[in-house]
Amino acid sequence: MLIASLGPELRATERNGLAVFFYLPHAHVIAARGVERFESGMLANYELTKRMTAEYCIRPFLVRHRDRCLKMLAKWSKDPNPHVRRLVSEGTRPRLPWSMRLKEFQQNPDFTLPLLERLKDDSELYVRRSVANHLADILKDHPDVAFAVCERWIAESDAGNLTTQQAANRRWIVRHAVRLPTKKGESRAIEIRNAAR
Numbered sequence: 001m002l003i004a005s006l007g008p009e010l011r012a013t014e015r016n017g018l019a020v021f022f023y024l025p026h027a028h029v030i031a032a033r034g035v036e037r038f039e040s041g042m043l044a045n046y047e048l049t050k051r052m053t054a055e056y057c058i059r060p061f062l063v064r065h066r067d068r069c070l071k072m073l074a075k076w077s078k079d080p081n082p083h084v085r086r087l088v089s090e091g092t093r094p095r096l097p098w099s100m101r102l103k104e105f106q107q108n109p110d111f112t113l114p115l116l117e118r119l120k121d122d123s124e125l126y127v128r129r130s131v132a133n134h135l136a137d138i139l140k141d142h143p144d145v146a147f148a149v150c151e152r153w154i155a156e157s158d159a160g161n162l163t164t165q166q167a168a169n170r171r172w173i174v175r176h177a178v179r180l181p182t183k184k185g186e187s188r189a190i191e192i193r194n195a196a197r
Contacts, residue, residue: 002026002029002030002044003043003044003047005026006023006026006048006051007022007051008051009050009051009083010050010083013082013083013086013124013126014126020051020052020053021052022052023048023052024052026044026048026052027048027052027053027054027056027057028057030044030045030048030054030057031056031057031059031060032060034057035060035061035064035065038061038068041061042058042061042069045057045058045061045087045091046076046084049083049084049086049091050083050084053083053086053087053090054087055087055090055091055093055096055099056098056099058087058091059091059096059099059100059102062091062102063102063104066104066111070092070111070112070115073087073091073092073115074088074114074115074118076088077115077118077119078118082122082124082126082127085119085122085124085127086124086126086127088115088118088119089112089115089116089119089127089130089131089133089134090130090133090134092105092111092112092115092134093112093130093133093134093137094106094109094112094134094137094138094141095140095141096137106137106141107141109138109141109142109145109146112134112138113138113145113149116131116135119131120153120170120173121162121166121169121170128169128172128173129176131173132172132174132176133177135149135173136176136177136178136179136180139177139178139180143181143186143188146177147178147188147189147192150174150177150178150192150196151195153170153173154170154171154174154195154196157170157171171196172196174192174193174196175193175196175197178193178196179193
């Protein structure tokens with residue numbers, strides 16, 4: 001019934017205004033009730049994120065059904081809809097500012113790093129920005145891990161196996177991910193940011 005009540009999908013990834021908040025009650029219902037019914041609840045998340053975002057309501061699923069959820073999100077990382085692909089990164093951010101923290105993911109970045117690897121060359125800035133923000137979250141708890149990822153992505157962009165645009169996109173993700181430790185004067189972050197120019 002909830003899925004049937006949804007209106008048309010968003011056509012753009014930017015400038016959608018506040019109209020999407022019409023679906024905030026849907027998100028609360030999915031978070032509270034959908035988690036008890038994994039398949040239909042995840043389908044509701046999938047459909048909602050194409051109209052608003054499901055980054056809030058998918059988090060109880062990640063807590064209660066972590067492995068099943070991550071397996072499904074790995075498939076969604078190749079979805080044709082950019083809103084769905086963004087959810088894969090944004091919904092699994094360990095320190096999403098306006099929602100509960102995912103403590104298991106905060107303690108162990110290995111849960112989500114494979115998802116970021118799948119999304120790092122996404123064609124949409126909307127998705128890549130989420131990847132950068134997710135990597136910035138990891139930096140706060142596991143700087144050595146996140147810095148190593150950044151350094152590897154820079155090295156891959158220098159290796160000549162990517163298109164010029166892919167290499168530029170990777171470098172943008174890295175610069176965006178390390179911007180806060182760079183502002184704080186952390187030497188490794190500064191080196192990485194300079195290398196990603």
